[in-house]
Amino acid sequence: MSERTKIKEILNSSKTDYQATVKGWVRTFRNNQFLALNDGSTVKTLQVVVDRESTDENILKNITTGAAITATGKVVESQGRGQSVELVADSVIINGVSDPDKYPLQPKRHSLEFLREIAHLRFRTNTFSSVFRVRHSVAFAIHEFFHKRGFVYIHSPIITCSDAEGAGEMFQVTTLDMDQLPNQEDGKVDYKKDFFGKSAKLTVSGQLQAELGALALSEVYTFGPTFRAENSNTSRHLAEFWMIEPEVAFADLDDNMDLAEDMLKYVIQYCLDNNKEDLEFLEQRLLNEEKQKPQNERSDLALIEKLKFCVSNDFERLTYTEAIKILMNSKPNKKKKFQFVIEEWGADLQSEHERYLVEKHFKKPVILTDYPKDIKAFYMRMNEDGKTVRAMDILFPGIGEIVGGSQREERLDILMERMEEFDIPHEEMDWFLDTRRFGTCEHAGYGLGFERLVQFISGMNNIRDVIPFPRFPGNAEF
Numbered sequence: 001m002s003e004r005t006k007i008k009e010i011l012n013s014s015k016t017d018y019q020a021t022v023k024g025w026v027r028t029f030r031n032n033q034f035l036a037l038n039d040g041s042t043v044k045t046l047q048v049v050v051d052r053e054s055t056d057e058n059i060l061k062n063i064t065t066g067a068a069i070t071a072t073g074k075v076v077e078s079q080g081r082g083q084s085v086e087l088v089a090d091s092v093i094i095n096g097v098s099d100p101d102k103y104p105l106q107p108k109r110h111s112l113e114f115l116r117e118i119a120h121l122r123f124r125t126n127t128f129s130s131v132f133r134v135r136h137s138v139a140f141a142i143h144e145f146f147h148k149r150g151f152v153y154i155h156s157p158i159i160t161c162s163d164a165e166g167a168g169e170m171f172q173v174t175t176l177d178m179d180q181l182p183n184q185e186d187g188k189v190d191y192k193k194d195f196f197g198k199s200a201k202l203t204v205s206g207q208l209q210a211e212l213g214a215l216a217l218s219e220v221y222t223f224g225p226t227f228r229a230e231n232s233n234t235s236r237h238l239a240e241f242w243m244i245e246p247e248v249a250f251a252d253l254d255d256n257m258d259l260a261e262d263m264l265k266y267v268i269q270y271c272l273d274n275n276k277e278d279l280e281f282l283e284q285r286l287l288n289e290e291k292q293k294p295q296n297e298r299s300d301l302a303l304i305e306k307l308k309f310c311v312s313n314d315f316e317r318l319t320y321t322e323a324i325k326i327l328m329n330s331k332p333n334k335k336k337k338f339q340f341v342i343e344e345w346g347a348d349l350q351s352e353h354e355r356y357l358v359e360k361h362f363k364k365p366v367i368l369t370d371y372p373k374d375i376k377a378f379y380m381r382m383n384e385d386g387k388t389v390r391a392m393d394i395l396f397p398g399i400g401e402i403v404g405g406s407q408r409e410e411r412l413d414i415l416m417e418r419m420e421e422f423d424i425p426h427e428e429m430d431w432f433l434d435t436r437r438f439g440t441c442e443h444a445g446y447g448l449g450f451e452r453l454v455q456f457i458s459g460m461n462n463i464r465d466v467i468p469f470p471r472f473p474g475n476a477e478f
């Protein structure tokens, strides 16, 4: 078998006059002679020059958009414009034909909505191959960042019986026959007869398990799928998304903010260094898309400039209370332009408020801390004021909340009181309380929404376009 050379390697090298074999999918074929080949290693295509005199008629006929082929020949300096090197083929093999009349991807611009319907083929477009190469880099850089700092990667369970966020947005996991549920005398389902002997769910967060790990290994992180049965049909929500949750012992909220800011900057810089061509392509894509929008809805900075800005500036840090003052005094609040007008301290922040702070007021990423206890989860550390908790949310331009985290309540008595306020029975979480009984310590962590970060870095507007096969209400195709 001949050795295969990736197209990226050929295009990124100035070497010429050597034999190579390339394999990939045909994008276009002009004049029965010039074939644009893409193999997914780069957004760019390699021009393969086919000798139409000596090549079999049957092969020529089957070099169509979408076909898989193998070409062997000499890499030479290109005579034509638009590329520096090309491959002059001695042989072309058709690995898999593609009927041009039926292949859904034509060599033209398709809408993102249409491509979402054919998500099984959208990997083959420039936009999606770039997005998924960036997604890979983001994942790799996250592991690298934590690995370099001595964190241990923990695999938290996907099936669980505890609602970590207490928001009641869990998908149920069961092997019971839905048409014939075993009922108890009171009419309720008898989960003792279910697979796990009780009602089980898909996890909404690996945090509670990460805390258990941190209180022994000191620094851990999870990176796994999480599930939320919230009926949110927005461009920022998925029913199945990936979350990264670091958890650090002997750390407070300031350490937590520093860690999150360092991590975000590290990952963005990694993509700037390693995905230049993809980001240039995605930047151009975004510029074209925004041309159709009115001036005031376009981004202030082009994609790469925005990423560089984010890496080289400190995030703005302020408390919820300070943010509420800014929002109450803001024009859109006074003129009732917000859909949810902020009337008083204690109001939950909606995405319109978060985006106002980030995009209009500070014009940079913002970290908000010390939220009212009533709008945050039970596990966050209570402040001296008895009204606020040591929470932090990181807000990004164009995205809103990208990270949510907190310093944890490490004091057993206060944690138990908080659980009572949230109607969480102590027995159900006894294992969690044990960490507070035996060797408890100050600790903190956060959750990063992986797809939201990929959205930010790739400049894609809809979260459904940065995960291969999005799950959202009414959709679990592919």
Ligand code: 4AD
Pocket: 164, 165, 204, 205, 206, 207, 228, 230, 236, 237, 238, 239, 241, 243, 245, 246, 401, 402, 403, 404, 405, 406, 445, 446, 447, 448, 449, 450, 451, 452
């Ligand atoms: O703010 P959340 O709900 O926090 C937690 O789950 C904590 N247990 C994290 C922790 O402290 N370890 O979710 C964390 C992040 C959000 O900031 C957001 O970026 C993302 O997860 N996220 C979603 N992303 C896509 N679709 C959804 N439905 C999301 N819900 C949250």
Ligand code: MG
Pocket: 401, 403, 404
């Ligand atoms: Mg949150």
